[in-house]
Amino acid sequence: MSQSPNSDTPNINPASVGPLLAQLGAPLLAVSTHANGVDNAQIAVTASAASIVLHRPRVIVQIYHTNYTHQLIAESGVMALNFLSPEQLPLIWQLGMHSGRDGDKLVDIPYERGVTGSPILTGGFGYLDCRVVNAMDGGDMTAFLAEVVAGATHGGQPLRWRDARPRLPQQWADEWDRKIAGEMAVSEIAMDTVNPAAWANRTFKGS
Ligand SMILES: Cc1cc2nc3c(=O)[nH]c(=O)nc-3n(C[C@H](O)[C@H](O)[C@H](O)COP(=O)(O)O)c2cc1C
Numbered sequence: 001m002s003q004s005p006n007s008d009t010p011n012i013n014p015a016s017v018g019p020l021l022a023q024l025g026a027p028l029l030a031v032s033t034h035a036n037g038v039d040n041a042q043i044a045v046t047a048s049a050a051s052i053v054l055h056r057p058r059v060i061v062q063i064y065h066t067n068y069t070h071q072l073i074a075e076s077g078v079m080a081l082n083f084l085s086p087e088q089l090p091l092i093w094q095l096g097m098h099s100g101r102d103g104d105k106l107v108d109i110p111y112e113r114g115v116t117g118s119p120i121l122t123g124g125f126g127y128l129d130c131r132v133v134n135a136m137d138g139g140d141m142t143a144f145l146a147e148v149v150a151g152a153t154h155g156g157q158p159l160r161w162r163d164a165r166p167r168l169p170q171q172w173a174d175e176w177d178r179k180i181a182g183e184m185a186v187s188e189i190a191m192d193t194v195n196p197a198a199w200a201n202r203t204f205k206g207s
Contacts, residue, residue, distance in 0.1 A: 022162070024048075025045040025046070025160075025161055025162075026044070026045050026046065026047040026048065027045070027083055027084070027125070027158035027159060027160050028043060028045060028083075028084040028092065028158070028159045028160065028161055028164060029043065029044045029045065029047055029061075029081045029082060029083060029084065030042070030043060030081075030082040030084060030088075030091055030095050030121055030124075031043075031044045031047075031061060031063065031069055031073075031079055031080070031081055031082075032079065032080045032082060032106075032111070032118050032119040032120070032121065033069055033072045033073045033076060033078055033079045033080070033118050033119075034072070034076060034078060034113070034116070034117040034118050034119065035071075035072040035073075035075040035076035035078075036075060036076075038072060038100075039104075039106050039111075039118075039119045040068055040069055040072055040100035040105065040106065041069065041082070041095050041100075041105060041106060041109075041119060041121070042063075042067055042068070042069040042095055042096060042100070043091070043092055043095050043096030044061060044062070044063065044081075045161055046061065046062035046141075047059055047060065047061040047062070047081060048060050050145060056147070057128070057147075057148040057151075058133070058145060058146060058147050058148065059081065059128060059130060059145075059146055059148060060143050060144065060145050060146075061079065061081065061130075061143070061144050061146065062138070062141045062142070062143050062144075063141060063142055063144060064140060064141045064183065064187070065140060065141060065142065065190065066183070066186065067099070068099050068100040068101045069100065070141075070142060072100075073132065073144060074142070076117070077131060077132040078116035078117060078118050078129075078130065078131055078132070079116075079118055079130050079132070079144070079146065080114050080116065080118035080119065080120055080127055080128065080129045080130065081127060081128045081130065082119075082120065082121040082124050082127045083124055083125035083126050083127065083158045083159075084124055084125065084158065084159040085123060085124050085125050085154075085156050085157065085158065085159055086156075086157060086159050086163070086164075087123070088121075088123065088124055088159065089159065089164055089167060089168075091109070091121075092164060092168070092172070093168075093172050094108075094109065096176075097172065097175055097176060097179060106119060109121060110122040110123075114127070114129035114150060115129050115149055115150045116129050116130065116131055116149060116150075118130075123154070124154060125153065125154060125155070125156055125157065125158040125159075126151065126152055126153035126154050126155075127151055127152065128148045128150075128151040129148070129149055129150040129151060130146035130147060130148050130149065131146060131147050131149055132144050132145070132146045133145050133146060133147050136198075137194060137195065137198070138191065138194060139187075139190045139191040139192060139193040139194040140186065140187035140190035140191045140193075141187075
């Protein structure tokens, strides 16, 4: 690991570490939630399993502060991870490139309500319905630790970003490139706003 001179900012070559980080992505998820009578969902690929106890599954999901979904999860403490199937590719456009702040994104998408009240999208590879138990602030995003309270695998295959990306219509791909460039600029500033006391004053039970 190298460091920029006179700076704590690491000197990273994205082309060199990008292939490694791409290996850490989850399948494409529609992260849905319900708060104060409002339903919403967004696309996410930053999720992982977070429990070794088979009958007490937990997940960690990273949601960006600026997303409407973040506001709703923070209010309600509930979310469902809907694993997309290859047939659900259009949901990337509907849920991942627009905000629920600009209109009801679920209006044309069939769903039922899960145990937590979160929308469970019809079809797909399966779903996990979850209640948040803790959260870590990353400055630009929050890593939510959540307990799985219900779920089912429907079968078929999950859709992965590396397979979906080349199938996107050009207009969607261009829109995504524009959106992510703007969000990277916001994140680069916001990620330095993590409260240093949270790590400096760390205490861990049982270690
Ligand atoms: C392929 C893809 C992956 C994404 N991964 C994440 C993610 O892991 N976390 C996140 O917060 N947003 C992610 N997004 C962005 C949100 O889905 C997007 O900003 C969405 O418009 C937010 O909607 P909302 O404002 O209704 O919550 C992803 C988008 C796409 C297209």
